[in-house]
Amino acid sequence: MTVARLAWFAGSLVVGALIILGWQWIADAKLVSPVFLPGPDRAWAALVRGFASGTLEEKLFGTVERMVYGWLLASLVGIALGAVIGISAVARAYLAPMLEFLRPLPASAIIPVAIALLGLSEGMVLAVIAFGALWPMLLATIHGFAAVEPRLYEVSRALGLSRWSVIWKIALPSALPDILSGMRLGLTIALILAVVGEMLASRDGLGLWILLAARSFRAPDLFAGVIVLGLLGFVSAMILTVVEHRLLRWRATR
Amino acid sequence: MPLALVVVAEIAARSSEMTSDTLAAPTDIVLAGIRALGNGTILAATGQTLATALGGLGLGLGIGLVFGILLGIFPIADKLMEFSVEAFRPIPSVALLPIAMLVFGFGYRMEISIVAFGTMWPILILTRAAVAGIEPRLLEVSRVLGLGLLARVFKIVLPAALPRIFVAFRLAAGVALIVAVTVEIAANPLGLGYAIMSAQQSLDPALMFALLVWIGLIGWVLNWGLVWAQGRLFGRAAVVEAAQ
Structure with missing residues (x-):
């Protein structure tokens, strides 16, 4: 982080502040009805109020918990399944067309099916999150395993490694960059599906909260909720970036 | 393999003589799909979903392109907007x-x-990267020729960045369909998402699964068509550019 970069970042912060000022100005001049667009001051007040009384915190934890559990479940299943499919050329040839067909299916389209099977329950929301976040990880893992340098497999055969240690010692590390980018995509999907799931199944969380705020025309609360959701997306992506840097440090920097 | 699964599901459903509110035999699903196609409900709903997806995609494409090109051409603006973009995007x-x-x-x-x-966001981000990645000599040429900003955008920047912008467009088209269906399922009484929701609520699993298959089919056709168009329009250029 050089001085110049810091200066640019400060500049971009100033521009961000100017945008917020512009928002305030539009709200104060009532160019847009205050029912729809509360000023940043009112949204901020709602934010502070929500966190002070603990309600917003509670909703936030509900959403985070749902998102993380669903995402972890999807990661485990996705990587394990992806490894099994990716390691064997036969399984790839059999399953790849079907997976390619399922991939563009919007994950949210599975929600009605999940409701029919599991009802409007916590398990339904988790299942939908896990299902939606599964695809990017599964496909990334398969792709990562398929793209392993063939010589590494030859080396492992020469060393007489077992199938298990081939996966563990060779294929998994070299597929790691693909897997991590799949996990990043999966996390975004998990957040979106957590919000949708809460809205539909009335599970306590940020998604339900902003929906109820909109229905009762509490626009400041609504904007506060959206801001928290944006922050949640931002922070979770940032944590993954840090983890990625840590895990991939052994790779030659490009 | 998928065929085998379908056959197994059919046999399982027939042999157990299942009457369920949640599952249906594959033949029933196909029949329900054909019935709904025949009376036009599916087609009407598809039209609504595609219309909103395309409308939103067009709007997002316009906004994303304008900002992406501006931010790509003017690195100063890009650096100044960095915080704002990163704050809104997630x-x-x-x-x-x-x-x-x-x-x-x-x-x-x-x-x-x-x-x-x-x-808007995938298009903005990828367009920005595409424009910023244009061979600098092309921009030097445009400066030597004394082209104005608009001429520079339309004659140099857009053609050079087009293959990668199309990749962004393809991604965004997938996103558009997903978001449209999600919105319909969550709230909006329109289109395929709503149709599948109401099929579930009226305990008609055959129709529900038929719609699910149909939505998957549309997504697949859309993706396939755009990949084909990409290969057709840009040939290897797109592949090479995307790999960079």
Whole structure:
């Protein structure tokens, strides 16, 4: 982080502040009805109020918990399944067309099916999150395993490694960059599906909260909720970036 | 393999003589699909979904392109906007659903605005990268020729960045369909998402699964068509550019 970069970042912060000022100005001049667009001051007040009384915190934890559990479940299943499919050329040839067909299916389209099977329950929301976040990880893992340098497999055969240690010692590390980018995509999907799931199944969380705020025309609360959701997306992506840097440090920097 | 699964499901459903509110035999699903196709309900719903997805995609494409090109051409603006872009981008598009509901009520406009928001970001980010990655000599040429800003955008920048912009467009088209269906399932009484929701609520699993297959089919055809168009329009250029 050089001085110049810091200066640019400060500049971009100033521009961000100017945008917020512009928002305030539009709200104060009532160019847009205050029912729809509360000023940043009112949204901020709602934010502070929500966190002070603990309600917003509670909703936030509900959403985070749902998102993380669903995402972890999807990661485990996705990587394990992806490894099994990716390691064997036969399984790839059999399953790849079907997976390619399922991939563009919007994950949210599975929600009605999940409701029919599991009802409007916590398990339904988790299942939908896990299902939606599964695809990017599964496909990334398969792709990562398929793209392993063939010589590494030859080396492992020469060393007489077992199938298990081939996966563990060779294929998994070299597929790691693909897997991590799949996990990043999966996390975004998990957040979106957590919000949708809460809205539909009335599970306590940020998604339900902003929906109820909109229905009762509490626009400041609504904007506060959206801001928290944006922050949640931002922070979770940032944590993954840090983890990625840590895990991939052994790779030659490009 | 998928065929074998379908046959197994059929046999299982027939042999157990299942009457269920949640599952249906594959033949029933196909029949329900054909029936719904025949009386036009599926087609009407598909039209609504595609109209909103395309409308939102068009809007998002316009906004994303303009900002992406501007930020790509002027690195200063890019650096100054960095914080604002990074602050708005991670907001999940469905989080805007309640806001759009407040402002527009139910209907096309509300859905289009959300789709536009969802598609705008991938286009903006990838266009910015594509424009910033243009061979600098091309820009030098344009400077030597004394081209104005508009001429530079239309004669140099757009053609050079087009293959990668098309990749962004393809991604965004997938996002548009997903967001449209999601909005319909979550709230908006329109289109395929709503149709599948009401099939579930009226305990008609055959129709529900038929719609699910149909949505998957549309997504697949859309993706396949765009990949084909990409290969057709740009040939190897797209492949090479995308790999960079």
